[in-house]
Amino acid sequence: MTKRLSNLLIPLIAVLLGILSGTIIMIVSGYDPIAGFSSLWNGAFGDLYYTGEVIRQVTPYILSGLAVAFAFRVGLFNIGVEGQLIVGWLAAVWVGISFELPKVIHLPLAILTAAVAGALWAFIPGLLKAKFRVHEVIVTIMMNYIALHATNYIIRTVLSDKSDKTKMIYESASLRSPFLESITDYSRLHWGILISLACAVIMWFLLEKTTIGYELRSVGFNHHASQYAGMNVNRNIILSMLISGAFAGLAGAMEGLGTFGYAAVKGGFTGVGFDGIAVALLGGNTAIGVIFAAILFGALKVGALNMPLESGIPNELVDIIIALIVFFVASSYMIRWVIERINKKGVK
Structure with a gap:
């Protein structure tokens, strides 16, 4: 069995094991798994x-997954995607409510501002990692909380006259589309899906087809060998975090300019940035893998809302299934060992 086929089978087996474990939990809890998964499917499609x-x-999910996956591919662990997303969300909405410009200028400006804000928020842990070898996991986790409380403070004191949310962005900065809403029975679907897919292509092209991408991956594989080969390790670490943060900031722009159209004081994290870690893991840290993993997680999250209504099963069960899928992906060496044993027996 080829390595590529093995890498494809592992996430698929992890998903199946997660669903199987969820089925067992339903049965043990006294619920009908067929009715549960049927209601999940109906709630999604x-x-x-x-x-x-x-x-x-x-x-x-695609953009937050890309942010985590990009950092993984270059040897970094960006746990701060949630904070970078929140900062990007606020930056996009700030531009969206501060100006009223032609849409061809206003919308790209708001989106780019979100990307820059996310990149700058990721620059700090990148700089500390490059210059002082401070572990990026600790710094990015702490900066999530700084982002949450700092953006809440700005919303309350600067942007909304001490209310809990800003005013709605101008239409010229909105990603919403009457056409997309009408063909999906007035859902909140917006043009941001095209931006996220384009970013997946950009990540693939940057890492696989450019000299910069080769350097970034080399630094991720081995700092010392890359430095010996003449590569600027510190610069590449910072650049990696900037790009990862830009993806996360764009994820925030999708929420601020598309789904909601405003920025609100948050009682806690959105969860999208943390879910991006699971999306990246399941997607094997590849652009195409992230897209498929995001589709799965999006369907599970939305479909779960229908489970209590149609089958009486609590939607928290979906969170358990997602956690189990992540567990099996994280334990992929066990799955790989089983595949290798079966492959060896087949050869004999």
């Missing part, structure tokens, strides 16, 4: 509205 909502949910 049983209606045009639900399908539109799934695609809408997939949009920030």
Whole structure:
């Protein structure tokens, strides 16, 4: 069995094991698993509205997954995607409510501002990692909380006259589309899905087809060998975090300019940035893998809302299934060992 086929089978087996474990949990808890998964499917794809909502949910998942995956591919662990997303969300909305410009200028400006804000927020842990070898996991985790409370403070004191949310962005900065909404029975689907897919292509091209991408991956594989080969390790570490943060900031722009159209004080994290870690892991840290993993997670998240209504099963069960899928992906060496044993027996 080839390595590529093995890498494809591992996430598929992890998903199947997660679903199987979820089925067992349903049975043990006294629920009908057939009714449960049927209601999950109906809540995700049983209606045009639900399908539109799934695609809408997939949009920030792709971008947050790309942010985590890009950092992984270059040897970094960006746990700060959630904070970078929140900062990008606020930056995009700030531009969206501060100016009223032609849409061809206003919308790209708001989106680019979100990317820059996310990149700058990721620059700090990147700089500390490059210059002082401070572990990026610790710094990015701490900066998530700084982002949450700093953006809440700015919303309350600067942007919204001490209310809990800003005013709606101008239409010229909105990603919403009456056409997309009408064909999906007035879901919140917006044009951001095209941006997220374009970013997946950009990540693939940058890492696989450019000299910069080769350097970034080399630094990720081995700092010392890359430095010996004449590569600027510190610069590449910082650049990696900047690009990863830009993807995360764009994920925030999708929420601020598309799904909601405003920025609100948050009682806690959105969860999208943390879910991006699971999306990246399941997607094997590849652009195409992230897209498929985001579709799965988006369908599970949206479909879960229908489970209590149709089958009486609590939607928290889907979170358990997602956690189990992540567990099996993280334990992929066990799955790989089983595949190798079966492959050896087949050869004999």
